Every structure is written in structure tokens, then in C-alpha cells.
Amino acid sequence: MKREVIIACDFSSQQETLEFLDQFTEEKPFIKIGMELLYAAGPNIVNEIKKRGHKIFLDLKLHDIPNTVHKAMMNLAKLDVxxxxxxxxxxxxxxxxxxxxxxxxxxxxxxxxxTQLTSTSEEMMHDELWIDHSMEETVQHYAYNAKLAGCDGVVCSPLEVEAVSEKCGRDFVTVTPGIRFASDSKGDQKRVTTPAKAHQLGSHYIVVGRSITESSDPVAAYRKASKEFESGVEA
Structure with a gap:
């Protein structure tokens, strides 16, 4: 499986997003569209980005009763993400x-x-969510439930990839947000690491947001993230 960097396009408008993507004249990065952008621009943003040749990760984290999720997913499937x-x-x-x-x-x-958001610490999980098991055990268990349900993989911190692979197998896809360059601030993330370290830990995909989107040269930052993730060596 090819390792890929997914850029989190957490922008507030379609115009801002497309202007950002205009900078990529040679590459066609894998793009993540989350709630902020989809709610601002509507489903048409998916079509516009796909027309440009980008693959899309639609990150809406559906969580409702099974019937509602089933109907919602039927509609989202029409977007061909x-x-x-x-x-x-x-x-x-x-x-x-x-x-x-x-x-x-x-x-x-x-x-x-x-499994668990990378903004959630183990202390928060215990104190606020009342989950008594460790973060690693919880993520591993949720991942196994996902595999039983027929999911292809999980979103987890790179720090939990080894535990997930141990329980679910190396072919079970791991998509890992919370990625920063060594020189960057953690921001609101708790369980973070670098692209190179994510490679070493076994991630299949990494999601990189502000380290690329807020860079003075996003294309160079994307290339740096890709190089580090592919090689496992910090540039």
C-alpha cells in the first residue's frame, strides 16, 4: 500500500480552498474535506475538487442511530469520494x-x-468520557469492533498504529491525523508526531493540516511531508 499525505483543507469557503489548491500545479494531493468546509460550501465543493483530479477523504465522523447513518451514507455515497x-x-x-x-x-x-480524537488525552478520556481502560486498549478495542463491522480501517493517532495492527492485521488501514513537523506547535492536538515518526510507527496515511495550509510555501511543505513520510527520515 502506497503511503500518502492527505492535506486537511479546513478552510471556511470554497474560494479560499480552490485558491489554495491552485498553488499545486504539478501534484494532485489527496484532500480532506471536513465539517467546516462542507457546511460552508455545500456538497458542490466535493465535485469541484474532484474535477481537478484530487482524491477526497470526506471527514464527517457520522455518529447517530444505525438507520439515520445508513440513510445519510446512501446520500454521501453519491458524491463518489x-x-x-x-x-x-x-x-x-x-x-x-x-x-x-x-x-x-x-x-x-x-x-x-x-477511534479517539487526537485532541483527547487519556486523562480527558477517563475523567470526562468515563472510559476506564487505557487509551491504547480503548483504541485497539474500537478498531477491532470496526473490523468486525466491515470497515476498512480506522482513524487513530500514529502512537496507536502498532496496537491496531497487532489486533487487526497490517492490511487494516490506519489514517493518522495529529501530524506536525518537529519545529511546529502542537496546537489543540494532544497525541501528535512527525511525518517521519508516523512512517516508523506504520501509518498508511497521514493527515496534515496547518503545517501545510498555514505555511508560507504550502507546496514545499507538502513535498517535505511526503518525503519524510515515505522515507521515515526528517528532512
Whole structure:
């Protein structure tokens, strides 16, 4: 499986997003569209970016009763994205409903389940979510539930990739946000690492946001992230 950098385009408008992508004249990076952009620009933003030749990860983290998720996923499948996700906390039945919708729509999108957000620390998980197990055990268990439900992989911190692979196998896809260059601030993320370290830990895909989108030279930053992720060596 080819390692790929996914750019998190967390912009507030279609214009801002397309102007950002205009800078990429040679590469066609894999793009993540989340709630902020989709709610601002509407589903048409997916079509506009796909017309430019980019693969798309639609990051909406569906989490509702199985019937609602099934119906929502039926509609989202029409957008023909390459990757999409749900929350693993929604239960195996809910994840199965999402998978069933994609199958019915003949979608080839990679279905991921979010284990624990990288903005959640183990202390927060214990104190606020009342989850008594360790972060690694919880992520590993949620990942296994996702596999049982028919998901293709999970979204997790690079720090938990080894535990997920141990439980679910190396072919079970791991998409890892919380990626920063060594010189960057962690921002609101708690469980973070560098592109090179993510390679060493076994991530299949990394999601990089502000380290690229807020860079003075986003194309150079993207290339740096790709080089580090492919080689496992910090540039």
C-alpha cells in the first residue's frame, strides 16, 4: 500500500480552498474535506475538487442511530469520494449500517471508523468520557469492533498504529491525523508526531493540516511531508 499525505483543507469557503489548491500545479494531493468546509460550501465543493483530479477523504465522523447513518451514507455515497468515516463509538450495528449503505450504492470508498480524537488525552478520556481502560486498549478495542463491522480501517493517532495492527492485521488501514513537523506547535492536538515518526510507527496515511495550509510555501511543505513520510527520515 502506497503511503500518502492527505492535506486537511479546513478552510471556511470554497474560494479560499480552490485558491489554495491552485498553488499545486504539478501534484494532485489527496484532500480532506471536513465539517467546516462542507457546511460552508455545500456538497458542490466535493465535485469541484474532484474535477481537478484530487482524491477526497470526506471527514464527517457520522455518529447517530444505525438507520439515520445508513440513510445519510446512501446520500454521501453519491458524491463518489475515495474515503469516508464514522465514529466507532456509534457501535458495531451503526458501523455495519454505514458499510451496508456503501455496498448498496456500489461505492468503493474506504470506510474508516474514528477511534479517539487526537485532541483527547487519556486523562480527558477517563475523567470526562468515563472510559476506564487505557487509551491504547480503548483504541485497539474500537478498531477491532470496526473490523468486525466491515470497515476498512480506522482513524487513530500514529502512537496507536502498532496496537491496531497487532489486533487487526497490517492490511487494516490506519489514517493518522495529529501530524506536525518537529519545529511546529502542537496546537489543540494532544497525541501528535512527525511525518517521519508516523512512517516508523506504520501509518498508511497521514493527515496534515496547518503545517501545510498555514505555511508560507504550502507546496514545499507538502513535498517535505511526503518525503519524510515515505522515507521515515526528517528532512
Amino acid at each position: 475515495d474515503m469516508i468515516n464514522v465514529h466507532a463509538a456509534g457501535t458495531i450495528e451503526m458501523m455495519k449500517a454505514a458499510k451496508d449503505a456503501l455496498v448498496k450504492m456500489d461505492s468503493h470508498a474506504i470506510l474508516l471508523a474514528v
